[in-house]
């Protein structure tokens with residue numbers, strides 16, 4: 001395959017050396033097109049040596065072979081890694097003031113982009129808009145991952161690992177979509193809030209990061225996704241909401257989530273309940289703000305009533321061919337490990353898969369990483385994942401694919 005690798009001016013350029021190596025070792029003809037800025041991070045001799053082809057940044061070199069369009073025309077695949085915020089903006093507007101720009105305009109090959117930048121830049125509305133524009137044009141985004149950034153800060157913005165970019169790039173060319181192509185998927189994320197009065201609620205610590213990662217992974221693998229988000233920050237949702245195959249629906253309470261799931265489940269092939277759903281709601285929500293003045297010094301007693309178990313309801317009313325996945329965030333007890341608790345829950349809930357993870361005061365919630373064990377309906381371990389929430393999400397979808405294959 002004729003592969004063009006565009007490299008732009010970010011420190012992650014050093015990781016792209018490994019990406020080029022993976023492509024060359026896999027037998028592809030690789031042409032690296034760095035920007036001038038990229039050469040400040042990794043020099044031209046490195047790119048030439050690793051790709052085994054001459055490398056230039058300018059449209060004025062090799063003019064006889066009309067290099068400014070010939071690379072794009074010959075390409076079977078174009079990868080841009082790392083893609084800076086500036087490059088994404090240029091791509092979105094079609095600017096072509098260097099060899100990479102002209103190559104991108106001259107190609108009809110699949111374009112795979114691995115963004116890398118600081119979290120603030122990734123979350124800036126301009127970047128979010130540019131990403132949405134590029135996705136709408138069919139550009140495939142890989143990452144960015146959550147993690148440590150060069151300034152000592154951390155958050156989404158880290159370029160994905162070369163192996164992940166390599167896999168996504170080959171998938172983009174191999175088949176039009178991934179292994180979830182054509183699947184309709186519903187994912188719930190975040191934590192519901194149950195009102196006490198107009199200003200207070202009973203909530204939980206779920207950030208929605210795992211659910212958002214599950215939704216994004218499904219979309220990247222070809223599924224059409226409805227993401228039901230209960231109190232998830234815009235920043236956490238940014239990448240999923242920018243994806244052309246993800247529709248975000250915001251919900252508040254368990255009852256609202258239940259209604260939204262019920263509606264979306266009707267034509268869904270797979271449903272993943274990653275949201276932390278309140279088991280109880282306040283029996284009599286006060287129409288006015290509660291005040292201590294009503295009963296000074298006497299404390300406050302709230303009567304709670306049980307909410308419907310959405311997951312159990314889904315299992316009960318599942319239509320044929322529907323795969324249902326639950327999550328179980330557990331803390332170990334004196335008598336039971338997290339896995340034992342998960343096994344009991346798997347049996348009780350009857351879902352096809354249950355993703356069990358340990359939580360505590362300092363683990364699980366809000367973090368960027370996760371450690372999950374996937375149990376089937378009988379409580380057997382069918383998969384594990386330790387790593388980013390995206391890696392956990394991909395392990396979950398791998399298990400879903402296996403369950404569905406056995407169903408046939």
Ligand code: CTP
Pocket residue numbers: 254273274275276277278279307308309310311312325326327328329
């Ligand atoms: N869940 C649900 N509806 C509820 C409560 C939970 O659909 N009212 C789902 C969650 O989205 C999750 C799974 O059930 O996928 C397990 O949630 P969890 O709170 O761990 O389970 P519970 O049934 O509430 O059990 P526990 O007694 O341990 O709280």
